[in-house]
Amino acid sequence: MKEYLLSIYQPDDTPPPDNLDEIMRDLYALNDEMRAAGAWVFAAGLHAPSTATVVRAQGNDMLVTDGPYIETKEHIGGFTVIQAADLDEALDWGKKMAAVITLPIEVRPLADH
Template sequence: MQNYLLSIYQPDGGPPPPEVLDPIMRDLEEVNAEIKAAGAWVFSGGLHPPSTATVVRVKDDEALMTDGPYVEGKEHIGGFTVIRAADLDAALEWGRKLARAITLPIEVRPLQHVSGG
């Protein structure tokens, strides 16, 4: 089994109004329950807005910190889910279900296996 990161891309700006967001959150809870019931869920989380980010860069052995996201854009990663799937096709199916539920793009990417720890 391989772990996959399902990244949720959302547009910059505030959340949609409750009449739009509430059904999306209900559908998201249903998909998350399905992922958990299938034994594929590893963990997930939502992120605070990009304005809360701090970027750390090292230059000449000195850590430089700047506020905000690494790059300017019209969308950002708003949350993520890590799943365990037999193969990419299975992970893409979970990504499809998640995208349909929340009506936002989902990037599906395998995690590199790191041994030890």
């Protein structure tokens, strides 16, 4: 089985939807469904991009800066790592997640380790 990253993209500076409790309930149910199917590996939400710190090598020095690496209109708000037989199966889980949380989901295979 290959592993895939399901990245949740959300708009910056947008208040949470009024039905956030319902969305989270449905997301927990989807996580349970993925666990039961043997697909779920790990999931986590992330704090706002403003909490990020970037470490960059510059010659022999390290430059540390506040804020996200890239200024964008969207950011990764959370992610799930799954196991799937192939991309089609991973996309099926991504579609279910997009339906539950009503945000774009990027499905990307993890490099073999």
